[in-house]
Amino acid sequence: MTARTEPAQHAGMRASNLALVLGEVARTSPVSRAQVAARTGLTKSSVSGLVSDLISAGLLQESAPAATERGRPATALSLAPGGTAGLGLEVNVDYLAAVVTDLTGKPRYHHVVRRDNRGRDVDDVVADLIEVAGTAARSAASQGLPLSGACVAVPGLTVDGAVVRTPNLDWDRVYLADAVRESTGLEVDLENEANLAALGEMWFGGHELDGAPLRDFVHVSGEIGIGGGIVIGGEVFRGAHAGAGELGHVVVAPDGPQCGCGGHGCLERMAGQQEILAHAQVASMTDLIRACEAGDQAALDAVAGAGRHLGVALASVITLLDPTAIVLGGAFATLAPWLSAATSSSISHHTGAITPPRLLVSGLGSDAAVRGAAGTVVRRVIADPAAHLARQAAQGRSVS
């Protein structure tokens, strides 16, 4: 019933060109107006007008003129670090975390509170998170960084700002977005931790494929459970009911035992942390790593076995999605030295002549999700600066 697309109007044209210019500067800063014009296809005069809007909005800044070969030197443009900032928060099974990121994506505040949240009262955890958020917001303010929003990473599915189905925290319908919004006064988004980790890895992980940043890949994030984030064309793929990418519940053993999710033979049931620790006969991940480093055969076998199961799941992912890369994150990044060989060979054993994706290891580890959460906030500003300008104008009016 609803229209499929918005009508194209003059304001929309300008909005789209503002985004085009800002995006170009964000990707290739420092650049001159002339270069931006050449690369975007806009004329120099249009770029000039757009840039001056972006500068007066505080999103861009001019640096000292950079000498070129000949002719008038170009004035370099780059993102204004102080233009706006994003607050990333994360609730996880055994920690809370907060990151403030400036417009360039640089983390300007980082704080992690380690504490096992399993079995705790939900309200207490939420109260802790709000305190963490408040401290982060004060730090941003003291650095002169205006926050334009917040994003919370949670280990479960989210629907309309509420947390539903967190297998390892046992939360149900927790209206986390509202709680954080009320305490901080910011616009708050809620998103699956695995999806945000994938985005964090894309933006800040430093991965490159043939000189280009990753845009089509799958991120595997194993903490207590096993999660997956599918990124297609630089955007998270969520599926019809926001349930896509649940790599942990891909079938790797059709006749296998029942999993906590209700299915049978899921990857998480066969290669989750619990299973690995049990097979390796150790009590904790730190013990497991020590055992692997010491060359303990049971530990190495357990990790390799998990790697083989992971390879089966990834083989299906590869045949279905044909990504350019797979990024191993979370616990799998830590275990990569003893796991990735088994995973690689299992992948090639179960896939045919398909162009194989690269198997990369996360550079951010368990920071990926919070970083990604903070990143989504500033990326949203970069993707739609006109909306940000409108918000600024509205606030300016209400203040004055």
Add this chain to the structure above:
Amino acid sequence: MTARTEPAQHAGMRASNLALVLGEVARTSPVSRAQVAARTGLTKSSVSGLVSDLISAGLLQESAPAATERGRPATALSLAPGGTAGLGLEVNVDYLAAVVTDLTGKPRYHHVVRRDNRGRDVDDVVADLIEVAGTAARSAASQGLPLSGACVAVPGLTVDGAVVRTPNLDWDRVYLADAVRESTGLEVDLENEANLAALGEMWFGGHELDGAPLRDFVHVSGEIGIGGGIVIGGEVFRGAHAGAGELGHVVVAPDGPQCGCGGHGCLERMAGQQEILAHAQVASMTDLIRACEAGDQAALDAVAGAGRHLGVALASVITLLDPTAIVLGGAFATLAPWLSAATSSSISHHTGAITPPRLLVSGLGSDAAVRGAAGTVVRRVIADPAAHLARQAAQGRSVS
């Protein structure tokens, strides 16, 4: 290096609004200009101008005024059937097919040539296809339908207008698009048969979910091999190297035998037509169906076994992609009466608490791919009428 998006200019604004209006009429014809304005968000005056362009381009037509409740009666707008048409072609293992579709999607010509193309010389098959295409084009001309392009469905991967890797025809680097383009003078696209079947099913299959057409689903097309088409947001998902959706090579038996693709335990190896026929101890699909209808236990077991394997693959698809529906097409549609129960229960046995997608059966059978091929041509015109206008203008110039 290249700009990520085109700059928004006035021409682009108009192009986008033309598409918006034409799309709205295509979805909800007959409609009045006023209704289009209300639904798209454009003003009445803008819609008037856009509509008059579309009418003079021959893409829209006015029907007799339809009386409304009160006030001046509305003039109904609908797609002009004669505005343009698309030629769909299909090369498959045991037949060639052609369909001409008018702008409304109605098939205006349909022809199938049954002949086993395995082992035949490639050039002979291409010559046959060109003859089939020529006959179809002449029929379109005699009906006064101007073809705006052609699309060829092939049972394999395609890259840049060439067929690569057709597992069951053994073609390699056949420049089919060029051949058809030269003989017909049309713009020709080449696309995987499984993807086109999915699109055909979406556009012409008559499926509805809560009153809305399918937009996020997976189509399973089993002919000789097993193919899959993933549709996300109404568009085929192709992955990074055009290899996505290969459902036939999802792993359903990690310790299973080697498949023709090089992998092990693929769905196609475990539940392909060969395997089913062998288990049922019959020689052909027609024999198999007769045996099933007669209640032959070996046949029923073979089909149910394939259904269970299919369920395992679909369970992984569902956890990874979270589609709204699964459409069983091709041979699986024919076998659905004896297969879908096993598939359903296997899906629920292997998935957890995920919102389960609907399991639908194809209404088009083996016509889906050609219909989809013809549909892509006219859909492209509807999605970008401005480009079509430009082509018309260019041709008009070169003729006069």
Add this chain to the structure above:
DNA sequence: GCCATATAGTCCGAGTCATGAACTAATGTG
């Protein structure tokens, strides 16, 4: 030192296109 050349960025008139209000057209209602 001076002038040609080259490049960066601004200014301003022209053209394109959607908007919105006023207007015309065609019907039903009391």
Add this chain to the structure above:
DNA sequence: CACATTAGTTCATGACTCGGACTATATGGC
């Protein structure tokens, strides 16, 4: 038959981008 109601058109206005002319600032050859 006046009036309300809805459909569609006309036209002046305004928001854009475009393109060329213009200014600003460098290098290099003479």
